[in-house]
Amino acid sequence: MTASSSYLRVTAEAYDAVAALYADLFRGALDDQPLDRAALAVFAEVVRTAGGGPVAELGCGPGHVTAYLRKLGLDVSGLDLSPVMIDLARREYPDLRFEVGSMDALDLADGELGGIVSWYSVIHTPPQELPAYFSEFCRVLAPGGHLLLGFFESEGAPVTPFDHKAAPAYRWPIDDLAALARQAGFVEVGRVLREPGEGERYRQGRLLMRRQ
Structure with a gap:
């Protein structure tokens, strides 16, 4: 078993x-x-403005964000490593499509998607693995397609591991995360930082990127 597949197994379990x-x-x-709702609404608007097309939430968990994106008028489906999460999503939202899979090896054609949302899912990716994920996102997005990232921001520190309750996770400097996405073929559209809310420990980051 490779280090990469081991990390995926640990996260799924x-x-x-x-x-x-x-x-x-x-x-x-x-x-x-x-x-957060505003960031998702802006994503939905720019996807429609760019010509629409299918959208995937990668790392969708129980599907609540996927369902919200559908309310915003998007043709959206969800994908997650965890079979139990996908079972829950299918029961809660039977009119949406959810599949088990890994976002580093998507069963999608080149340029198939109009948009991708990764809402707190790349946080579990070891930093050295993340460039390959962004390259895969770029592959399946149509030119001009959009990527929205939600993550924990490191507040001036370098990439920082932290004690996430489910699986090993990382907080990212927003500039570093944007730079990695640019190296994969994205351009930045906008960013949002918000301070921790009640019950949250860390600053929250959102990055909206467009495939060149």
């Missing part, structure tokens, strides 16, 4: 173990986060 608790904890998580 960790989320399988907490899937029901996670789904209950984050149900309605967007309700009191206007900046």
Whole structure:
């Protein structure tokens, strides 16, 4: 087993173990986060303006963000490493499509998507592995397609591991994460930083990128 496949197995098993608790904890998580809803709404608008097309939420968990994107008018599906998470998503949102899979090896044609949302899913990717993920995102996005990243920001520190409750995770400097995406073929459209809300430990970052 390679180091990469080992990390994927650990992440999937960790989320399988907490899937029901996670789904209950984050149900309605967007309700009191206007900046997060605004970031998702801007993403939906730029995808439509660029010509639309299918959108994938990669690392969708129990599907609450996928469902929100559908409410915003997008043709969206979800993908996650955790089979238990996907089972929960399918039961909660039976009219949406959810699949088990890894976002570093997507079963999609080149240029198939109009947009990708990675909402707190690249946080579990070891830093040395992340450039390959961004290259895969770029491959499956159509030219002009958009990528929205949600992540924990490192607040002036370098890439920093932290004790995430499910699996090993990393906080990223927003400039460094944007630079990695640019190296893969993206240009930055905009960014948002918000301070921790009640019950949150760290600053939250959002990056909106466009495939060249």
